Amino acid sequence: MATIEECRSALGRLSDNMAKAEGDVRDAAALDRSVSCHIKDLDVSFLGRLVDGRIEVRDTVQGPPPEKAEIRLAMTGDDLIALVGGELAFAKAWGSGRVKLQAGMLDLIRLTKLL
Template identity: 80%
Template sequence: MATIDECRTALEKLAENMATAEGNVREAAALDRSVSCHIKDLDVTFVGRLENGRIVVRDTVQGPPPERAQIRLAMTGDDLVALVGGDLNFAKAWGSGRVRLEAGLFDLFRLRKLL
């Protein structure tokens, strides 16, 4: 099972990847939205913002997110580490229910470019 520190490192790597992305990925990430990532097996939520094409984690809270973010992710810590490491395909994980992504319709259309 991935630790909180491993999950935080994975989110930092994801943020770095998004910040240096080009083309469709950069365009899809160019939103300004609140973001939460609930790590189900650790019952911890990373809370932050997607801004300037980068995820900025501002807080880590025990349990589910205290407020409803505009973009919400939920998965296990191992799945987060595998996604960021390239060992798990996001579209397949989302389609099978291993990863949950919730957002408004407009945001989902933009975010699909990341797939």
């Protein structure tokens, strides 16, 4: 089972990857939205913002996110690490329910370019 520190590091790597993206992927990540990522097996949530193509984690709280972020992710810590490491395809994980992504319709359409 992944640790909180490993999950925070994985989110940092994801942010770095998004910041390096180009073209349509870069455009899709260039939102300014609140973000939460609930790690279900650790029952911890990372809270922050997606700004300028980067995820800025600003807080970590026990349990589910206390407020509804504009973009909400939920998964296990191991799945987060596998996604960021390229060992788990996001579309497959999302389609099977291993990863939950909730956002407004227009944001979902833009975010599909990241898949």
